[in-house]
Amino acid sequence: MATAAIEHVPEERKAQAPAIHLQQVEKVYRTDRIETVALQNLNLAVGEGELLAIMGPSGCGKSTLLHLMGLLDVPSRGRLLLGGRDMTTAGDRERSRYRNAAIGFVFQSFHLIPELSVLDNVEIPLLYRRTTAGERRRLAQAALERVGLGSRLHHYPGQLSGGQQQRVAVARAIVGQPRLLLADEPTGNLDSQMGDEIMALLEGLNQDGATVVMVTHDPRLSQRAHRTVRLFDGRQVQ
Amino acid sequence: MLKSHLKLALKVLRRRPFFTAVSLVGIGLTLLVLTVTTAVFDHVFAPYPPEVRQARTLLLSFTELSGDQVRSRSWPGYRFLDSLGRGLPGVERMSIASQASSAFSYLNGSRVRSYLKRTDGEFWRILAFDFVEGAPYGEEEVSRGSSVAVINQTTRDRFFGGGPALGRSLELDGRSYRVVGVVRDVPFLRLVPFADVWAPLTAQPGDGWRRELLGDMMGILLARSPADFPAIRAEFASRLSGMDLSGTPYKTAYARPQSLLDTVFEIMRVDRSAIGILAVLFFGFLALPVINLVNLNVSRALERASEIGVRRAFGASRRNLVAQFVLENVVLTLIGGLLAFAATELAMRVLTASALVPYGDFHVNLRIFGWALAFAVTFGVLSGAWPAWRLSRLHPVDALRGSLR
Numbered sequence: 001m002a003t004a005a006i007e008h009v010p011e012e013r014k015a016q017a018p019a020i021h022l023q024q025v026e027k028v029y030r031t032d033r034i035e036t037v038a039l040q041n042l043n044l045a046v047g048e049g050e051l052l053a054i055m056g057p058s059g060c061g062k063s064t065l066l067h068l069m070g071l072l073d074v075p076s077r078g079r080l081l082l083g084g085r086d087m088t089t090a091g092d093r094e095r096s097r098y099r100n101a102a103i104g105f106v107f108q109s110f111h112l113i114p115e116l117s118v119l120d121n122v123e124i125p126l127l128y129r130r131t132t133a134g135e136r137r138r139l140a141q142a143a144l145e146r147v148g149l150g151s152r153l154h155h156y157p158g159q160l161s162g163g164q165q166q167r168v169a170v171a172r173a174i175v176g177q178p179r180l181l182l183a184d185e186p187t188g189n190l191d192s193q194m195g196d197e198i199m200a201l202l203e204g205l206n207q208d209g210a211t212v213v214m215v216t217h218d219p220r221l222s223q224r225a226h227r228t229v230r231l232f233d234g235r236q237v238q
Numbered sequence: 239m240l241k242s243h244l245k246l247a248l249k250v251l252r253r254r255p256f257f258t259a260v261s262l263v264g265i266g267l268t269l270l271v272l273t274v275t276t277a278v279f280d281h282v283f284a285p286y287p288p289e290v291r292q293a294r295t296l297l298l299s300f301t302e303l304s305g306d307q308v309r310s311r312s313w314p315g316y317r318f319l320d321s322l323g324r325g326l327p328g329v330e331r332m333s334i335a336s337q338a339s340s341a342f343s344y345l346n347g348s349r350v351r352s353y354l355k356r357t358d359g360e361f362w363r364i365l366a367f368d369f370v371e372g373a374p375y376g377e378e379e380v381s382r383g384s385s386v387a388v389i390n391q392t393t394r395d396r397f398f399g400g401g402p403a404l405g406r407s408l409e410l411d412g413r414s415y416r417v418v419g420v421v422r423d424v425p426f427l428r429l430v431p432f433a434d435v436w437a438p439l440t441a442q443p444g445d446g447w448r449r450e451l452l453g454d455m456m457g458i459l460l461a462r463s464p465a466d467f468p469a470i471r472a473e474f475a476s477r478l479s480g481m482d483l484s485g486t487p488y489k490t491a492y493a494r495p496q497s498l499l500d501t502v503f504e505i506m507r508v509d510r511s512a513i514g515i516l517a518v519l520f521f522g523f524l525a526l527p528v529i530n531l532v533n534l535n536v537s538r539a540l541e542r543a544s545e546i547g548v549r550r551a552f553g554a555s556r557r558n559l560v561a562q563f564v565l566e567n568v569v570l571t572l573i574g575g576l577l578a579f580a581a582t583e584l585a586m587r588v589l590t591a592s593a594l595v596p597y598g599d600f601h602v603n604l605r606i607f608g609w610a611l612a613f614a615v616t617f618g619v620l621s622g623a624w625p626a627w628r629l630s631r632l633h634p635v636d637a638l639r640g641s642l643r
Contacts, residue, residue: 072551072634093555100553111548111638115249120242125552127239172552 018045018081019180019211020069025078027064027234038064039234042078046213048179051206053225054215060231062215063184069213070103070182071095083179100128104173104210106202108185110165112157118144118168119153125176143171147201163194170201174210181205183214187221199224240565247566251573254538258570261534265574265617266581268527273582273602273610281600282427283499288365289431293464294330295364296495297430298323298457298474300504303488313337314493315450316439319457322477322493326459328466333360333458338433341410345397352393354410355433356442362388364460365431372404372419375438379418383440387415390423392597393434410435413442426596429502430458451486459495471495524617531621535567539629546629547637556630563629567622568615575614579607 027039039061046052046069054062067073068080071087079088087098104125112121122140131139144150147167157165166186173181183202187195199221206212214225222228230237251258285292301314319334326332334357341354362374367388375386387408394403394417403417415437424431439447447453461470474495481491496504503509539546549559579602586600 067635070551072638093557096550096553096555096558099551105548105551107548107638111544113246113545113548115246115253120245123242124549127242128553128555128558133241176552 019048019050019083020044020046020213021079021081021084022065022068022075023079023081025068025075025080027061027068027073028076037234039068039075039231042234042236044229044236046211048211049206049209051203051212051224051226052214053222053228054213054231055217055219055222055228056231056237061234062231064234065231066182066184066213066215069180070105071099096128100125100176102179104176104178104181106166106169106173106181106183106186108188110157110162110169110189112165112168112172114157117154117156118149118160121157121168122172122175124172129176139175140171143175144168146174147171161194162190163197166190166194166198167201170198170205174205179209179211181210181212183212185215185217187216187218195221243562243565244569247569250538250542250566251570257534257538261531261570262574262577264527264530265571265614266577268524269571269575269578269610269613269617270581270585271523272613273578273606274585276609276613277582277586277600277602277606280603280606281425281598282429282502284605286428288367288421288424289428289498290366291364291460292498294461295430295498296459296461296467296470297498297501298459298493298495299501301452301491301493303451303483303486304490304492305487306489308487310452310488312452313454313456315453316448316455318451318453318491318493319455320448322474322481323457323459326470326473326495328461328463328469329459330462331360331364331460333364333460334358334439334455335361335430335458336439337454337456339454341435343397343409350396352410352434353432354435354437356439357436358439361436361458364458367421367424367431370420370422371402372417374419374436380438380440384438385413385415385441386418386438388419388421388436389417390421390434390597392423394420408435410437415441423597423599425598427598429498429505430456432597451488451491457495467495524620528617528621531567531571531617532625535563535622535625536628539563539625543632543637543640546632547634547639550632550634550637559630560623560626563626564619564622567626568618571614571618571621572611574617575610578614579610582606582610 022042022044025039025042026037029036029038042065054065056062064073068075075088079086081087082098083102087095090098119137119140122143123136126136126139141150141153144153147170149164149167149171152160152164157168160168181202186202187198190198195218202212202214203224214221216222289295298314298319300311301318302309302311316334323332336356338353338355340351343350343352359375359377359380367374370391374388375384379386389403389408394400397403397408398406403420405416407414407416415435426432459470461467471494478491478493483489483491546559583602586602589595589600590598
């Protein structure tokens with residue numbers, strides 16, 4: 001099966017290897033008694049600089065697909081290439097390093113650490129790089145300013161609204177300047193106005209060059225993506 | 239990263255105060271027992287004055303003589319030590335002294351007991367007593383059999399009301415001694431130097447003690463260096479095997495120059511191999527609170543599954559997570575260790591004030607603090623490693639969902 005065309009990617013980037021390339025990927029979850037096929041025979045290429053939406057009903061495998069793209073899980077079958085590099089059989093250390101260097105995540109439920117200040121939360125990805133404390137602080141501050149929270153550096157997550165918490169999560173995702181941003185229902189816990197703000201942020205980041213893959217239930221958001229992939233029962237249907 | 243993890247560790251401890259308190263009580267009690275034991279051990283064995291040359295000192299203590307139908311095990315007598323211990327290679331000085339034994343006096347109509355130790359003149363040159371008055375007696379007084387004595391401060395206070403004692407006399411077991419020196423009290427548990435009164439070996443009626451193979455004496459050998467110990471032991475063993483036991487019911491003799499620690503083990507009839515058993519007991523003692531803390535740690539850390547997932551997502555390797563959680567646990571046990579150290583200081587003061595051990599001056603010091611620190615870190619690593627390893631194995635996706643796979 002041919003991989004999907006990449007129409008919205010700027011001309012100069014089309015020559016590059018896709019940011020993400022899944023080839024005949026299958027993901028099966030096994031327990032003692034039950035075998036659940038979450039994804040089957042999936043072929044997908046996401047171009048550098050693309051903004052891709054993944055849609056589909058609950059349980060269709062959207063999050064599983066995002067986890068595979070983010071190297072948080074491994075395919076049961078098939079190949080996964082990120083930036084032209086085969087990561088299918090990479091070990092824990094290599095995957096951790098790649099995630100740290102090239103991938104940023106935004107989760108539906110934010111996953112901020114309540115005991116840490118906003119600034120400390122945003123610094124987390126930089127802790128696993130050779131970055132000085134001063135540099136970490138500077139980068140985290142810049143990321144928070146970018147999402148409009150420059151005045152909330154020393155607040156704690158519990159002191160912020162849901163929208164603000166998700167902005168902190170976006171700042172954390174971009175602080176390491178990743179090439180790939182993966183967002184799992186980033187507006188799922190927000191009202192429509194806050195959702196729009198977060199979407200605008202993701203669009204801005206995409207315009208600055210990041211490849212963005214976003215799982216969403218919201219058709220309004222998917223309309224703002226370059227392309228939408230629809231899943232049903234673990235298969236790509238559109 | 240270290241600062242960030244430390245900051246988080248302290249905040250996590252404040253998150254569940256009850257859990258933290260329970261953990262700290264368990265850790266603190268365990269470390270308290272270990273630290274108190276260490277402090278008592280330190281009190282008995284550390285090289286405090288007057289035993290400042292302990293590292294170069296060997297003792298000749300228990301002696302065993304065996305014949306066809308007889309076997310005697312006792313402290314050595316003067317003859318045994320005098321004939322075998324003198325002039326050993328590598329020995330700078332040798333002293334022969336008795337055990338501290340009870341001697342009685344009558345003060346204002348009351349019978350008073352003192353511990354009397356009989357020594358030679360070298361005793362004062364091997365051990366560095368702190369004289370508050372006068373000076374020790376020397377070989378000259380010993381060879382003349384002078385009835386002179388060195389007493390400790392408590393004896394001075396008891397007999398002379400705290401006033402100067404030099405030149406004054408006190409009577410012990412019906413014999414009068416002139417005080418030539420007063421030293422600071424030495425704790426009862428200090429086997430080699432302890433006494434209330436020290437007098438020349440010769441200041442006693444008769445000289446039968448000079449002919450005894452077994453008695454209540456102890457040989458104190460001050461080597462030039464610990465490196466001389468093997469040669470000293472080898473020469474002593476050689477002399478022992480050639481010892482003339484004719485005219486006695488014995489055919490073989492056993493004794494060995496050994497350290498203070500080995501001597502105490504021998505007094506307690508504990509074999510050196512028992513150290514292994516003690517080590518097992520030590521770790522056994524640690525095991526229960528460690529297991530308890532492991533369980534507390536796992537349940538605490540599972541509440542942080544989301545954090546684990548986030549850290550994994552943003553690039554933390556398993557090794558990073560293990561380091562973080564072990565560090566957090568070490569912070570917890572270090573706090574427990576500090577509490578235990580403070581409680582040990584209190585326990586030492588109570589023990590000293592109780593006078594349970596005569597002249598006991600129990601206290602904590604830098605060395606004990608170092609041990610307490612080492613116990614706390616060991617405890618922290620032991621109880622933190624397994625939960626940390628287990629948490630590091632959490633699947634990132636499950637961790638983000640807050641469930642275990």
